[in-house]
Ligand SMILES: NC(=O)C1=CN([C@@H]2O[C@H](COP(=O)(O)OP(=O)(O)OC[C@H]3O[C@@H](n4cnc5c(N)ncnc54)[C@H](O)[C@@H]3O)[C@@H](O)[C@H]2O)C=CC1
């Protein structure tokens with residue numbers, strides 16, 4: 583049997599640490615004095631003091647060396663949410679998370695903090711001040727959400743105080759900030775193609791967008807408050823900016839900050855949703871012949887046209903969470919970080 587290295591409480595591994603959220607987390611962990619390893623299928627940067635382990639999280643044997651002597655693991659890896667590859671989501675988010683859980687327990691890891699998503703309760707209809715008690719979506723809106731639900735269940739069920747293995751899930755919503763490969767780049771790409779002229783619905787729907795540094799703060803607080811007998815064991819926590827904003831107001835601020843026009847004309851929600859559904863079906867039918875990647879997917883239209891904001895009272899009570907960066911400052915810092923996406927750049 584392989585000898586176990588004694589875990590140190592300040593030694594942690596970030597699975598998915600090369601990604602947008604993962605890298606911000608790694609940087610903040612270093613500031614807070616942690617010794618950090620990254621496990622990812624790719625290495626996207628170098629940082630003094632960070633050890634990279636390259637591999638697929640579905641492979642337990644590849645994971646084990648990255649978990650030696652580690653007491654705390656953050657799991658922030660996922661395929662791109664906009665993908666339509668069902669088997670990839672199943673393999674990475676569900677089977678892969680199973681492998682992560684096995685590897686953690688085999689390596690003697692004491693705590694696992696999962697980055698789940700507030701979308702696990704979203705079915706495409708309004709959610710206002712949603713609490714964690716809301717049931718999981720019965721009809722998840724896409725494969726990403728379907729497998730994030732299964733992933734969260736697996737991780738929370740694995741929490742076992744007797745065996746000394748504690749788990750918690752953090753559910754952020756609409757993460758944005760410098761280096762985000764999704765929200766701002768997709769928005770700007772859509773604007774550059776002249777497709778950001780329309781507001782879906784009446785534009786009054788409130789949504790949570792969460793600055794990446796606040797998500798990182800929530801993840802680290804969760805890790806530090808996750809102890810035997812603490813209320814965090816085996817539970818999920820919403821982490822947001824706690825400042826719901828009109829979806830189209832937020833998009834307009836980002837677009838105008840980068841020199842693009844804000845959308846002005848209104849289209850009925852159900853018309854756009856129906857068209858997005860048709861396009862999605864068409865893309866599915868034509869998949870063997872040609873790979874269509876519609877910008878307006880049913881999921882994005884639902885996110886753009888409904889209220890969905892969440893309460894973080896539980897995180898405030900159990901781990902003293904407060905967003906560190908307000909929404910306005912976060913938007914300014916985000917816009918300033920994308921000079922290459924400005925109009926005319
Ligand atoms: N971006 C958002 O708005 C939200 C994201 N989340 C969750 O936050 C987490 C991080 O997301 P982002 O940083 O935005 O995504 P990202 O795509 O920037 O990072 C994901 C990382 O996971 C890695 N990865 C993917 N498959 C892997 C595999 N099989 N083995 C090892 N590494 C693998 C990728 O290489 C990448 O570095 C994900 O779990 C996502 O579901 C939750 C709520 C909102």
Ligand SMILES: CC(C)CCC[C@@H](C)[C@H]1CC[C@H]2C3=C(CC[C@]12C)[C@@]1(C)CCC(=O)C[C@@H]1CC3
Pocket residue numbers: 663698699700701755756757764765768769772877878882883885886
């Ligand atoms: C084309 C426009 C209608 C919308 C452009 C912006 C969108 C790309 C983003 C707006 C809300 C975002 C969001 C996510 C991805 C990017 C957006 C759709 C997630 C699906 C990412 C993964 C999650 O866990 C939930 C997020 C909800 C909000």
